[in-house]
Amino acid sequence: MRLRTVVSDIGGSRAEVRIDGDWFASPARDVGELVSLPNWTAALSIRPSNEATRSALVVLAPGKIVCCGHNYRAHIAEMGRPEPEFPTLFAKFADTLTAWDADIALPGAAESFGLDWEAELAIVIGAPLRHADRAAARAGIAGYTVANDFSMRVWQRRTSQWLQGKAFEATTPLGPELVTPDEADPADGLRISCRVNGVEEQTGSTDDLVFDPATLLAYISEFTTLRPGDVVLTGTPGGVGAAADPPRQLRPGDVVETEIEGIGLLRNRITTMEGNRDDQ
Protein backbone atom coordinates (compact mmCIF):
# COMPACT_ATOMS: atom_id res chain seq x y z
CA MET A 1 0.00 0.00 0.00
CA ARG A 2 1.12 3.58 -0.68
CA LEU A 3 0.44 6.59 1.54
CA ARG A 4 1.04 10.26 0.82
CA THR A 5 0.39 13.68 2.32
CA VAL A 6 -1.33 16.31 0.18
CA VAL A 7 -2.08 19.99 0.65
CA SER A 8 -5.50 21.09 -0.61
CA ASP A 9 -6.18 24.33 -2.46
CA ILE A 10 -9.09 24.90 -0.06
CA GLY A 11 -6.70 24.77 2.89
CA GLY A 12 -5.09 22.24 5.19
CA SER A 13 -3.30 18.99 4.56
CA ARG A 14 -4.34 15.36 4.80
CA ALA A 15 -2.98 11.87 4.43
CA GLU A 16 -4.21 9.76 1.51
CA VAL A 17 -3.97 6.05 0.79
CA ARG A 18 -3.85 4.34 -2.60
CA ILE A 19 -5.98 1.23 -2.94
CA ASP A 20 -6.40 -0.55 -6.28
CA GLY A 21 -4.96 2.46 -8.12
CA ASP A 22 -7.23 5.09 -6.54
CA TRP A 23 -6.33 7.55 -3.79
CA PHE A 24 -8.62 7.73 -0.74
CA ALA A 25 -8.78 10.57 1.80
CA SER A 26 -8.15 10.14 5.54
CA PRO A 27 -8.94 12.33 8.55
CA ALA A 28 -5.24 12.55 9.46
CA ARG A 29 -3.32 15.70 8.60
CA ASP A 30 -0.27 13.76 7.43
CA VAL A 31 1.01 10.21 6.99
CA GLY A 32 2.75 10.33 10.38
CA GLU A 33 -0.54 11.03 12.12
CA LEU A 34 -2.41 8.47 10.03
CA VAL A 35 -0.14 5.55 10.93
CA SER A 36 -0.48 6.44 14.62
CA LEU A 37 -4.25 5.82 14.48
CA PRO A 38 -5.40 2.35 15.49
CA ASN A 39 -7.21 0.71 12.60
CA TRP A 40 -6.36 3.53 10.21
CA THR A 41 -7.44 1.59 7.14
CA ALA A 42 -11.04 1.88 8.43
CA ALA A 43 -10.85 5.69 8.48
CA LEU A 44 -10.66 6.22 4.71
CA SER A 45 -13.21 7.97 2.54
CA ILE A 46 -13.71 9.04 -1.08
CA ARG A 47 -11.67 12.13 -2.05
CA PRO A 48 -13.67 15.32 -2.64
CA SER A 49 -13.82 15.73 -6.41
CA ASN A 50 -13.99 19.53 -6.39
CA GLU A 51 -10.56 20.42 -5.07
CA ALA A 52 -7.02 20.52 -6.36
CA THR A 53 -4.27 19.02 -4.23
CA ARG A 54 -0.52 18.88 -4.46
CA SER A 55 1.87 16.37 -2.96
CA ALA A 56 3.55 17.55 0.27
CA LEU A 57 6.16 16.31 2.71
CA VAL A 58 5.12 12.74 3.59
CA VAL A 59 5.59 13.37 7.35
CA LEU A 60 5.10 17.05 8.13
CA ALA A 61 6.73 17.38 11.54
CA PRO A 62 8.27 14.20 12.97
CA GLY A 63 9.13 14.38 16.66
CA LYS A 64 12.47 12.69 16.01
CA ILE A 65 14.73 12.18 13.02
CA VAL A 66 17.64 9.81 13.65
CA CYS A 67 20.27 9.25 10.95
CA CYS A 68 22.89 6.56 10.53
CA GLY A 69 26.27 7.00 8.82
CA HIS A 70 28.73 4.35 7.49
CA ASN A 71 26.14 1.66 6.85
CA TYR A 72 26.69 0.21 3.32
CA ARG A 73 29.25 -2.63 3.29
CA ALA A 74 30.47 -1.94 -0.26
CA HIS A 75 31.05 1.73 0.58
CA ILE A 76 32.84 0.91 3.85
CA ALA A 77 35.09 -1.57 2.02
CA GLU A 78 35.96 0.88 -0.77
CA MET A 79 36.95 3.45 1.88
CA GLY A 80 39.24 0.82 3.47
CA ARG A 81 37.39 1.00 6.79
CA PRO A 82 36.59 -1.94 9.08
CA GLU A 83 32.92 -2.91 9.41
CA PRO A 84 31.54 -0.94 12.37
CA GLU A 85 30.43 -2.68 15.56
CA PHE A 86 27.87 0.02 16.38
CA PRO A 87 25.79 2.36 14.20
CA THR A 88 27.08 5.94 13.92
CA LEU A 89 24.04 8.08 14.76
CA PHE A 90 23.22 11.76 14.53
CA ALA A 91 20.02 13.81 14.51
CA LYS A 92 18.23 16.25 12.23
CA PHE A 93 15.45 18.69 13.07
CA ALA A 94 11.91 18.47 11.68
CA ASP A 95 12.42 21.65 9.65
CA THR A 96 15.52 20.16 8.04
CA LEU A 97 13.07 18.14 5.93
CA THR A 98 11.54 19.34 2.68
CA ALA A 99 9.25 18.01 -0.03
CA TRP A 100 10.34 15.37 -2.53
CA ASP A 101 10.43 17.92 -5.38
CA ALA A 102 11.56 21.04 -3.49
CA ASP A 103 14.49 23.20 -4.52
CA ILE A 104 17.54 22.87 -2.27
CA ALA A 105 18.83 26.40 -1.65
CA LEU A 106 22.51 27.18 -1.10
CA PRO A 107 22.67 30.05 1.42
CA GLY A 108 25.59 31.67 -0.45
CA ALA A 109 28.59 30.93 -2.65
CA ALA A 110 28.75 27.18 -3.37
CA GLU A 111 32.41 26.94 -2.20
CA SER A 112 31.44 28.17 1.29
CA PHE A 113 29.12 25.22 1.83
CA GLY A 114 30.29 22.24 -0.26
CA LEU A 115 26.82 20.81 -0.89
CA ASP A 116 26.97 17.04 -1.51
CA TRP A 117 24.44 14.31 -2.23
CA GLU A 118 23.61 11.23 -0.09
CA ALA A 119 20.82 8.92 -1.34
CA GLU A 120 19.15 7.12 1.59
CA LEU A 121 16.41 4.67 2.45
CA ALA A 122 14.14 6.25 5.09
CA ILE A 123 12.02 4.37 7.64
CA VAL A 124 8.81 5.84 9.08
CA ILE A 125 7.83 4.47 12.49
CA GLY A 126 4.31 3.10 13.02
CA ALA A 127 4.27 2.02 16.68
CA PRO A 128 6.06 3.13 19.86
CA LEU A 129 9.42 1.35 20.23
CA ARG A 130 11.36 1.29 23.50
CA HIS A 131 13.81 -1.48 24.44
CA ALA A 132 12.45 -3.31 21.38
CA ASP A 133 13.96 -6.52 20.07
CA ARG A 134 14.35 -7.00 16.30
CA ALA A 135 10.94 -8.64 15.92
CA ALA A 136 9.15 -5.80 17.73
CA ALA A 137 11.17 -3.25 15.77
CA ARG A 138 10.23 -4.90 12.47
CA ALA A 139 6.55 -4.86 13.47
CA GLY A 140 6.88 -1.18 14.34
CA ILE A 141 7.87 -0.11 10.82
CA ALA A 142 5.00 1.77 9.14
CA GLY A 143 6.86 1.78 5.85
CA TYR A 144 9.69 3.08 3.73
CA THR A 145 10.32 6.17 1.68
CA VAL A 146 13.23 7.92 -0.05
CA ALA A 147 15.49 10.65 1.37
CA ASN A 148 18.54 12.56 0.31
CA ASP A 149 20.72 13.57 3.25
CA PHE A 150 22.16 16.60 1.40
CA SER A 151 25.20 17.69 3.41
CA MET A 152 27.11 20.96 3.60
CA ARG A 153 30.60 19.38 3.78
CA VAL A 154 32.40 22.64 4.68
CA TRP A 155 30.23 23.00 7.79
CA GLN A 156 30.16 19.26 8.52
CA ARG A 157 33.99 19.26 8.76
CA ARG A 158 34.39 22.36 10.89
CA THR A 159 34.20 20.25 14.04
CA SER A 160 34.03 16.58 15.04
CA GLN A 161 30.23 16.62 15.17
CA TRP A 162 28.37 16.55 11.87
CA LEU A 163 25.10 18.24 12.94
CA GLN A 164 25.79 21.73 11.57
CA GLY A 165 26.51 20.35 8.09
CA LYS A 166 23.47 18.05 8.19
CA ALA A 167 20.77 20.34 9.60
CA PHE A 168 20.53 23.27 7.19
CA GLU A 169 16.86 24.22 6.99
CA ALA A 170 14.83 22.52 4.24
CA THR A 171 17.73 20.52 2.77
CA THR A 172 16.60 16.90 3.32
CA PRO A 173 13.93 15.94 0.77
CA LEU A 174 11.72 13.05 1.86
CA GLY A 175 9.02 11.19 -0.06
CA PRO A 176 7.16 11.23 -2.29
CA GLU A 177 5.15 8.36 -0.76
CA LEU A 178 5.32 5.90 2.09
CA VAL A 179 5.33 2.28 0.93
CA THR A 180 4.20 -0.31 3.47
CA PRO A 181 6.53 -3.24 4.28
CA ASP A 182 4.25 -5.81 2.60
CA GLU A 183 4.88 -4.03 -0.71
CA ALA A 184 8.62 -3.31 -0.45
CA ASP A 185 11.22 -5.09 1.69
CA PRO A 186 14.79 -3.72 1.81
CA ALA A 187 16.01 -7.26 2.62
CA ASP A 188 15.08 -8.18 -0.96
CA GLY A 189 17.87 -5.93 -2.22
CA LEU A 190 16.20 -2.86 -3.66
CA ARG A 191 18.40 -0.81 -5.96
CA ILE A 192 19.21 2.64 -4.53
CA SER A 193 20.77 5.28 -6.76
CA CYS A 194 21.52 8.98 -7.12
CA ARG A 195 21.83 10.82 -10.42
CA VAL A 196 23.25 14.30 -10.84
CA ASN A 197 22.20 16.00 -14.07
CA GLY A 198 21.22 12.57 -15.40
CA VAL A 199 24.55 10.87 -14.64
CA GLU A 200 24.44 8.06 -12.08
CA GLU A 201 26.86 8.89 -9.23
CA GLN A 202 25.71 6.55 -6.45
CA THR A 203 24.38 3.05 -6.62
CA GLY A 204 23.87 0.31 -4.06
CA SER A 205 21.47 -2.30 -2.79
CA THR A 206 19.38 -2.10 0.36
CA ASP A 207 20.43 -5.63 1.34
CA ASP A 208 24.02 -4.35 1.76
CA LEU A 209 23.28 -2.52 5.04
CA VAL A 210 25.49 -3.43 8.01
CA PHE A 211 22.59 -2.47 10.29
CA ASP A 212 19.31 -3.37 8.63
CA PRO A 213 16.11 -1.46 9.49
CA ALA A 214 14.99 -3.74 12.36
CA THR A 215 18.49 -3.86 13.88
CA LEU A 216 18.84 -0.08 13.64
CA LEU A 217 15.46 0.61 15.28
CA ALA A 218 16.10 -1.92 18.05
CA TYR A 219 19.46 -0.27 18.78
CA ILE A 220 18.04 3.28 18.82
CA SER A 221 15.17 2.13 21.05
CA GLU A 222 17.71 1.19 23.76
CA PHE A 223 18.31 4.88 24.52
CA THR A 224 15.22 6.69 23.24
CA THR A 225 11.59 6.02 22.37
CA LEU A 226 10.66 5.97 18.68
CA ARG A 227 7.06 7.04 18.09
CA PRO A 228 4.65 6.88 15.14
CA GLY A 229 5.69 9.38 12.49
CA ASP A 230 9.34 9.47 13.58
CA VAL A 231 11.85 9.07 10.76
CA VAL A 232 15.08 7.05 10.64
CA LEU A 233 17.58 7.50 7.79
CA THR A 234 19.72 4.44 7.13
CA GLY A 235 22.93 5.76 5.54
CA THR A 236 24.21 6.22 2.01
CA PRO A 237 26.04 3.94 -0.45
CA GLY A 238 29.35 4.82 -2.17
CA GLY A 239 29.73 7.54 -4.77
CA VAL A 240 29.29 10.78 -2.85
CA GLY A 241 30.98 13.91 -4.21
CA ALA A 242 33.31 14.23 -1.22
CA ALA A 243 34.86 10.82 -2.03
CA ALA A 244 35.55 11.71 -5.68
CA ASP A 245 39.08 12.62 -6.81
CA PRO A 246 39.08 15.58 -6.99
CA PRO A 247 36.12 16.10 -4.62
CA ARG A 248 32.95 17.44 -6.19
CA GLN A 249 30.14 19.66 -4.97
CA LEU A 250 26.75 20.71 -6.23
CA ARG A 251 26.17 24.09 -7.89
CA PRO A 252 23.06 26.16 -8.62
CA GLY A 253 21.16 24.65 -11.55
CA ASP A 254 22.21 21.06 -10.85
CA VAL A 255 19.35 18.56 -10.68
CA VAL A 256 19.62 15.59 -8.30
CA GLU A 257 17.44 12.51 -8.67
CA THR A 258 17.35 10.00 -5.83
CA GLU A 259 15.63 6.70 -6.47
CA ILE A 260 14.90 3.45 -4.68
CA GLU A 261 13.45 0.65 -6.76
CA GLY A 262 9.83 -0.04 -5.86
CA ILE A 263 9.70 2.86 -3.40
CA GLY A 264 10.03 6.16 -5.18
CA LEU A 265 11.95 8.99 -6.79
CA LEU A 266 12.99 12.44 -5.50
CA ARG A 267 13.85 15.22 -7.90
CA ASN A 268 15.50 18.33 -6.51
CA ARG A 269 17.04 21.36 -8.19
CA ILE A 270 19.89 23.22 -6.52
CA THR A 271 19.29 26.97 -6.24
CA THR A 272 20.57 29.88 -4.16
CA MET A 273 18.65 31.84 -1.54
CA GLU A 274 17.17 35.07 -2.82
CA GLY A 275 19.59 37.90 -2.24
CA ASN A 276 22.49 35.44 -2.41
CA ARG A 277 23.93 35.75 1.08
CA ASP A 278 27.51 34.93 0.07
CA ASP A 279 28.74 37.40 2.68
CA GLN A 280 28.06 34.74 5.35
Add this chain to the structure above:
Amino acid sequence: MRLRTVVSDIGGSRAEVRIDGDWFASPARDVGELVSLPNWTAALSIRPSNEATRSALVVLAPGKIVCCGHNYRAHIAEMGRPEPEFPTLFAKFADTLTAWDADIALPGAAESFGLDWEAELAIVIGAPLRHADRAAARAGIAGYTVANDFSMRVWQRRTSQWLQGKAFEATTPLGPELVTPDEADPADGLRISCRVNGVEEQTGSTDDLVFDPATLLAYISEFTTLRPGDVVLTGTPGGVGAAADPPRQLRPGDVVETEIEGIGLLRNRITTMEGNRDDQ
Protein backbone atom coordinates in the same frame (compact mmCIF):
# COMPACT_ATOMS: atom_id res chain seq x y z
CA MET B 1 12.17 38.15 36.65
CA ARG B 2 11.79 34.40 37.26
CA LEU B 3 9.50 32.04 35.31
CA ARG B 4 8.62 28.44 36.09
CA THR B 5 6.31 25.67 34.88
CA VAL B 6 4.09 23.92 37.41
CA VAL B 7 1.80 20.92 37.26
CA SER B 8 -1.46 21.33 39.18
CA ASP B 9 -3.07 18.61 41.29
CA ILE B 10 -6.35 19.42 39.51
CA GLY B 11 -4.73 18.62 36.15
CA GLY B 12 -2.69 20.36 33.49
CA SER B 13 0.38 22.51 33.62
CA ARG B 14 0.95 26.24 33.41
CA ALA B 15 3.69 28.82 33.38
CA GLU B 16 4.04 31.12 36.35
CA VAL B 17 5.95 34.34 36.87
CA ARG B 18 7.42 35.71 40.09
CA ILE B 19 6.92 39.41 40.71
CA ASP B 20 7.93 41.07 43.99
CA GLY B 21 8.28 37.67 45.66
CA ASP B 22 4.85 36.32 44.64
CA TRP B 23 4.09 33.81 41.88
CA PHE B 24 1.41 34.73 39.32
CA ALA B 25 -0.41 32.33 36.97
CA SER B 26 -0.38 32.62 33.17
CA PRO B 27 -2.59 31.10 30.46
CA ALA B 28 0.45 29.35 28.89
CA ARG B 29 1.00 25.68 29.53
CA ASP B 30 4.74 26.10 29.99
CA VAL B 31 7.45 28.74 30.03
CA GLY B 32 8.29 28.05 26.39
CA GLU B 33 4.75 28.86 25.33
CA LEU B 34 4.56 31.89 27.62
CA VAL B 35 7.64 33.61 26.18
CA SER B 36 6.26 33.10 22.67
CA LEU B 37 3.21 35.25 23.48
CA PRO B 38 3.46 38.92 22.56
CA ASN B 39 3.11 41.06 25.66
CA TRP B 40 3.12 38.06 27.98
CA THR B 41 3.56 40.13 31.10
CA ALA B 42 0.01 41.46 30.54
CA ALA B 43 -1.47 37.92 30.61
CA LEU B 44 -0.80 37.18 34.29
CA SER B 45 -3.39 36.59 36.99
CA ILE B 46 -3.58 35.69 40.68
CA ARG B 47 -2.91 32.00 41.37
CA PRO B 48 -5.90 29.93 42.48
CA SER B 49 -5.48 29.48 46.23
CA ASN B 50 -7.24 26.10 46.44
CA GLU B 51 -4.83 23.89 44.49
CA ALA B 52 -1.49 22.26 45.10
CA THR B 53 1.19 22.53 42.42
CA ARG B 54 4.62 21.07 41.93
CA SER B 55 7.51 22.37 39.90
CA ALA B 56 7.88 20.74 36.45
CA LEU B 57 10.27 20.86 33.52
CA VAL B 58 10.67 24.56 32.69
CA VAL B 59 10.10 23.95 28.94
CA LEU B 60 7.97 20.86 28.44
CA ALA B 61 8.65 20.02 24.79
CA PRO B 62 11.07 22.30 22.95
CA GLY B 63 11.08 21.92 19.18
CA LYS B 64 14.88 22.04 19.13
CA ILE B 65 17.65 21.43 21.60
CA VAL B 66 21.10 22.38 20.34
CA CYS B 67 24.18 21.69 22.47
CA CYS B 68 27.73 23.01 22.27
CA GLY B 69 30.86 21.11 23.32
CA HIS B 70 34.40 22.42 24.05
CA ASN B 71 33.35 25.93 25.07
CA TYR B 72 35.12 26.85 28.35
CA ARG B 73 38.60 28.35 27.79
CA ALA B 74 40.06 27.06 31.07
CA HIS B 75 38.88 23.53 30.30
CA ILE B 76 40.19 23.66 26.70
CA ALA B 77 43.58 24.88 27.98
CA GLU B 78 43.86 22.17 30.66
CA MET B 79 43.18 19.55 27.97
CA GLY B 80 45.98 21.05 25.84
CA ARG B 81 43.65 21.78 22.95
CA PRO B 82 43.71 24.89 20.76
CA GLU B 83 40.81 27.33 21.07
CA PRO B 84 38.20 26.24 18.50
CA GLU B 85 37.33 28.43 15.52
CA PHE B 86 33.76 27.08 15.32
CA PRO B 87 31.35 25.75 17.94
CA THR B 88 31.05 21.95 18.12
CA LEU B 89 27.30 21.32 17.95
CA PHE B 90 25.07 18.32 18.50
CA ALA B 91 21.37 17.80 19.22
CA LYS B 92 19.20 16.24 21.89
CA PHE B 93 15.55 15.23 21.69
CA ALA B 94 12.75 16.86 23.71
CA ASP B 95 12.28 13.67 25.75
CA THR B 96 15.96 13.66 26.68
CA LEU B 97 15.02 16.43 29.13
CA THR B 98 13.77 15.84 32.65
CA ALA B 99 12.81 17.90 35.69
CA TRP B 100 15.37 19.73 37.84
CA ASP B 101 14.92 17.27 40.72
CA ALA B 102 14.24 14.04 38.78
CA ASP B 103 16.12 10.81 39.33
CA ILE B 104 18.55 9.91 36.53
CA ALA B 105 18.12 6.19 35.82
CA LEU B 106 20.94 3.97 34.62
CA PRO B 107 19.41 1.39 32.23
CA GLY B 108 21.68 -1.37 33.57
CA ALA B 109 25.07 -2.05 35.14
CA ALA B 110 26.92 1.25 35.66
CA GLU B 111 30.03 -0.02 33.80
CA SER B 112 28.01 -0.58 30.62
CA PHE B 113 27.09 3.10 30.40
CA GLY B 114 29.76 5.23 32.12
CA LEU B 115 27.40 7.94 33.33
CA ASP B 116 29.22 11.27 33.74
CA TRP B 117 28.25 14.81 34.83
CA GLU B 118 28.42 18.03 32.76
CA ALA B 119 27.14 21.23 34.40
CA GLU B 120 25.87 23.69 31.78
CA LEU B 121 24.29 27.10 31.34
CA ALA B 122 21.12 26.73 29.24
CA ILE B 123 19.54 29.44 27.08
CA VAL B 124 15.79 29.51 26.32
CA ILE B 125 14.85 31.30 23.11
CA GLY B 126 12.20 34.03 23.20
CA ALA B 127 11.94 35.20 19.56
CA PRO B 128 12.45 33.57 16.16
CA LEU B 129 16.10 33.79 15.09
CA ARG B 130 17.22 33.18 11.52
CA HIS B 131 20.39 34.69 10.01
CA ALA B 132 20.53 36.77 13.18
CA ASP B 133 23.47 39.02 14.04
CA ARG B 134 24.73 39.13 17.65
CA ALA B 135 22.46 42.03 18.59
CA ALA B 136 19.35 40.30 17.28
CA ALA B 137 20.44 37.04 18.93
CA ARG B 138 20.92 38.80 22.27
CA ALA B 139 17.45 40.34 22.00
CA GLY B 140 16.03 36.89 21.23
CA ILE B 141 17.13 35.36 24.54
CA ALA B 142 14.10 34.79 26.83
CA GLY B 143 16.38 33.87 29.70
CA TYR B 144 18.75 31.41 31.29
CA THR B 145 18.40 28.26 33.31
CA VAL B 146 20.57 25.37 34.54
CA ALA B 147 21.17 22.02 32.83
CA ASN B 148 23.29 18.95 33.38
CA ASP B 149 24.24 17.25 30.11
CA PHE B 150 24.60 13.83 31.79
CA SER B 151 26.45 11.64 29.28
CA MET B 152 26.75 7.88 28.86
CA ARG B 153 30.47 7.84 27.97
CA VAL B 154 30.53 4.17 26.88
CA TRP B 155 27.87 4.89 24.25
CA GLN B 156 29.23 8.35 23.38
CA ARG B 157 32.59 6.75 22.44
CA ARG B 158 31.24 3.86 20.40
CA THR B 159 31.36 5.99 17.23
CA SER B 160 32.55 9.43 16.14
CA GLN B 161 29.13 10.98 16.73
CA TRP B 162 28.14 11.70 20.34
CA LEU B 163 24.33 11.58 19.97
CA GLN B 164 23.75 8.07 21.33
CA GLY B 165 25.62 8.88 24.55
CA LYS B 166 23.88 12.22 24.94
CA ALA B 167 20.24 11.35 24.17
CA PHE B 168 19.24 8.68 26.68
CA GLU B 169 15.65 9.37 27.62
CA ALA B 170 15.07 11.65 30.63
CA THR B 171 18.75 12.19 31.44
CA THR B 172 19.16 15.96 30.98
CA PRO B 173 17.67 17.85 33.94
CA LEU B 174 16.73 21.45 33.17
CA GLY B 175 15.47 24.19 35.47
CA PRO B 176 14.22 24.84 38.01
CA GLU B 177 13.36 28.36 36.77
CA LEU B 178 14.02 30.62 33.83
CA VAL B 179 15.76 33.86 34.82
CA THR B 180 15.35 36.79 32.43
CA PRO B 181 18.51 38.50 31.08
CA ASP B 182 17.87 41.71 33.05
CA GLU B 183 18.31 39.69 36.26
CA ALA B 184 21.28 37.48 35.33
CA ASP B 185 23.94 38.10 32.66
CA PRO B 186 26.50 35.35 31.92
CA ALA B 187 28.93 38.08 30.74
CA ASP B 188 29.16 39.17 34.39
CA GLY B 189 30.93 35.88 35.20
CA LEU B 190 28.42 33.75 37.08
CA ARG B 191 29.95 30.86 38.99
CA ILE B 192 28.94 27.46 37.58
CA SER B 193 29.65 24.31 39.59
CA CYS B 194 28.82 20.65 39.95
CA ARG B 195 28.96 18.70 43.21
CA VAL B 196 28.83 14.92 43.50
CA ASN B 197 27.80 13.69 46.94
CA GLY B 198 28.61 17.14 48.29
CA VAL B 199 32.14 17.33 46.83
CA GLU B 200 32.76 20.03 44.22
CA GLU B 201 34.00 18.38 41.01
CA GLN B 202 33.44 21.10 38.40
CA THR B 203 33.78 24.83 38.66
CA GLY B 204 33.99 27.62 36.13
CA SER B 205 32.71 31.05 35.23
CA THR B 206 30.16 31.90 32.55
CA ASP B 207 32.41 34.70 31.24
CA ASP B 208 34.97 32.05 30.21
CA LEU B 209 32.92 30.84 27.21
CA VAL B 210 34.70 30.85 23.82
CA PHE B 211 31.28 31.30 22.17
CA ASP B 212 29.07 33.44 24.39
CA PRO B 213 25.25 33.08 24.22
CA ALA B 214 24.68 35.72 21.53
CA THR B 215 27.55 34.43 19.36
CA LEU B 216 26.31 30.86 19.69
CA LEU B 217 22.71 31.72 18.76
CA ALA B 218 23.81 33.85 15.80
CA TYR B 219 25.97 30.97 14.52
CA ILE B 220 23.21 28.37 14.91
CA SER B 221 20.72 30.70 13.20
CA GLU B 222 22.86 30.59 10.04
CA PHE B 223 21.70 27.02 9.34
CA THR B 224 18.43 26.63 11.26
CA THR B 225 15.66 28.73 12.78
CA LEU B 226 15.57 29.01 16.55
CA ARG B 227 12.04 29.53 17.87
CA PRO B 228 10.51 30.57 21.22
CA GLY B 229 10.90 27.74 23.72
CA ASP B 230 13.90 26.18 21.96
CA VAL B 231 16.83 25.37 24.25
CA VAL B 232 20.56 25.84 23.65
CA LEU B 233 23.12 24.26 26.01
CA THR B 234 26.43 26.11 26.13
CA GLY B 235 29.03 23.50 27.12
CA THR B 236 30.63 22.40 30.37
CA PRO B 237 33.70 23.59 32.33
CA GLY B 238 36.58 21.33 33.44
CA GLY B 239 36.26 18.59 36.02
CA VAL B 240 34.15 15.91 34.36
CA GLY B 241 34.60 12.31 35.49
CA ALA B 242 35.99 11.17 32.13
CA ALA B 243 38.93 13.59 32.49
CA ALA B 244 39.87 12.33 35.99
CA ASP B 245 42.83 9.98 36.46
CA PRO B 246 41.64 7.29 36.76
CA PRO B 247 38.33 8.17 35.02
CA ARG B 248 35.26 8.21 37.24
CA GLN B 249 31.61 7.44 36.66
CA LEU B 250 28.37 7.84 38.58
CA ARG B 251 26.75 4.96 40.44
CA PRO B 252 23.27 4.35 41.85
CA GLY B 253 22.77 6.38 45.01
CA ASP B 254 25.09 9.24 43.99
CA VAL B 255 23.57 12.70 44.26
CA VAL B 256 24.59 15.37 41.75
CA GLU B 257 24.01 19.07 42.40
CA THR B 258 24.45 21.52 39.52
CA GLU B 259 24.43 25.21 40.33
CA ILE B 260 24.80 28.53 38.57
CA GLU B 261 25.10 31.59 40.79
CA GLY B 262 21.99 33.77 40.55
CA ILE B 263 20.19 31.31 38.27
CA GLY B 264 19.45 28.10 40.12
CA LEU B 265 20.27 24.65 41.44
CA LEU B 266 19.49 21.15 40.11
CA ARG B 267 19.54 18.17 42.44
CA ASN B 268 19.44 14.70 40.88
CA ARG B 269 19.87 11.26 42.37
CA ILE B 270 21.29 8.44 40.27
CA THR B 271 19.14 5.29 40.26
CA THR B 272 18.67 2.21 38.10
CA MET B 273 15.66 1.35 35.97
CA GLU B 274 13.23 -1.03 37.64
CA GLY B 275 14.14 -4.60 36.77
CA ASN B 276 17.78 -3.54 36.31
CA ARG B 277 18.32 -4.28 32.62
CA ASP B 278 22.03 -5.07 32.94
CA ASP B 279 21.65 -7.68 30.20
CA GLN B 280 21.68 -4.82 27.66
